[in-house]
Amino acid sequence: MVCTGLEPSGASGLMATSIVAGHSTQGTILGATVGKRRFKIVLIVPSHYDDDGYVIQWLRSMMPSNSLASVYGLLAECADARVLGPDVDIEIEAHDEMNTVIRVGRIVRDIRAAGAGFVGLVGVQSNQFPRALDLGRRFRAAGLPVVMGGFHVSGCLSMLRELPPDLQETLDLGITLFAGEAEGRVAGLLRDIDAGTLKPVYDYLSDLPNLEAATPPTLPRSTVARVFGKYSSFDAGRGCPFQCSFCTIINVQGRKSRYRTADDVEAIVRAEAKQGITRFFITDDNFARNRNWEAILDRLIELRAKEGFKIRLLLQVDTACHRIANFVEKCGRAGVLFVFIGLENINPQSLLGTKKRQNKIWEYREMLQAWRRAGVITYCGYILGFPADTPESIARDIDIIKKELPLDVLQFYILTPLPGSEDHKVLHERGVFMDPDMNKYDLEHACTGHPTMSIELCEQVYRDAWVRFYTDTHVETILRRARASGVATNKVGGILTWISGSEAIERVHPLQFGFFRRKIRSQRRSGLPIESPFVFYPRRLLEVMRMAARWLARAQKYRTIRKRIEADPAGKAYADEALAPPPADAADDHLVQAFADQIPKMYGAPKPRAAVERVAG
């Protein structure tokens, strides 16, 4: 699909015309004076709805939105360059709905008062799409131009032959769809909005921008301050060489590594440090496959060592990263605090079934131990609901992980055919049932059938997995391992409280978690009734009190465990199978033995013991 020009019925274009054309010909616009015009942009990352239809949002969110920072950075550059003319002040507001209550009425008034502008719905993922549409509908009803971008739009346009009904509805409302990456493209978009010639679709999927010297992501400090720990973000690269069938990224951002230079990264770090921000989530899906990782890490190490920058980093890497010479060690020196690792599963056949050939379970322990030696906390993702999974096999596998693998945090997801992935495309083309409610594509709901488990059972198994992993005994083991390896026990304890409590207490995935849930009575999913204040507020008060009590109890319990371990003089000598060096012959590894008959025949794979003995005999 390509830019198709303004449809005569495109309300978005009509509105832009009525606001802006009057000004450009007559010199005034809704009260603005000649010689100075305002163009107001409000960027919103929509959140998504909980099962009761309330927006999931917090006083402080845990993770920053890099999509927001990317689009803000590009627009801020346009504002500085005065791309709409020397007389036009471009003003930008950026909100992440995870930590900010969106006041639609106020935004409408502000944009109208400015006389021109638009609302950008940013980084909309599939699970955020229904919320984005509810917001977009209200802005369109007020006649404002609205542009929506992000992975739902890009994923669907890149993989499906025709527009799915939800995106068609979006277009019918006059909301413009922006597919692909925006670097180098927003000035043109702004000019189209300003001229009243906004097109229904902008599609840049087949033209991936070069990232070297590209405009960096950034946000005002006031927006970053709404993220717990004041973490900011940037992507040091995009694209991943692997081919996992559940992944959307490779179909939108490609498989070739595009990366920022070390100079780019240094410039980002220096600019953010001026705002007092030194903690970053580097959002590359796989920083280990960023072809420029070493130059970037070397520069960060230098900034820390020579100029005392207190850089702290979160990274995403793959399970084979420890094989890259110096990678883990340099990450530690560059200030990496914790790494997200897509462990995904420990059953080799399940991994092969999703083309995740690079995940070799016989290397998992060695990889996790390498991170421990660098003092980095490991935060692993684990997917449930592969075809061979049963409640019993999942329970057994979790027990094996607890015993065999020295990871600090494990978080679970349900295998989900995300729009934009090969899995989604295949099911779509075969006409297999997939839940039409995008709000459920948050990896906490089962969205399609499973060979042996019902949707309800899949979701039960998912909830049980959290309980089974985060027992008090295992939390104690994790903390003991941290103490023995010299990993900061207070940090591990804090993360364990957050991760285990978000599912158990708040019923949200840790990646959507924040500090102090805000529930706004009037912000409910369209189609659901607004509850009476006499019902809503007393129930909410009780809920808050109960949850606060449970959080305090959990934090106190983990603190007690941690203090006991820290006070134990033998703590440093703690040893168990997960901390022990991997056996010289991987076939002797208990994890390998548990899956002996499923290890694929591939280069470097251990030969199952029975086969080895047969050969030896």
Ligand code: B12
């Ligand atoms: C960092 C990240 C997060 C962070 C921050 C979110 C964010 N968007 O920054 C956190 C931890 C919060 C997160 C959480 C989740 N994430 Co996430 N996340 C990512 C990740 C790795 C990077 C995002 C990013 O910065 N991309 C780079 C930016 C530049 O790309 P972009 O978002 O597409 O934006 C560009 C264009 O789309 C366009 N654009 C976007 N919006 C707009 C708006 C306008 C007006 C314009 C003009 C242009 C425009 O311009 C941007 C600049 O080029 C992506 C994977 C990826 N590579 O993108 C997954 C990804 C977006 N996440 C995904 C998922 C599934 C989740 C979770 C549901 C799952 C989970 N439990 O982990 C949660 C739930 C989030 C929620 N509901 O709040 C999926 C979404 C797939 C889909 N079809 O929806 C992705 C693609 C990964 C995957 N597994 O496939 N995530």
Ligand code: SF4
């Ligand atoms: S390793 Fe990660 S980013 Fe790369 S294809 Fe697989 S899931 Fe996608």
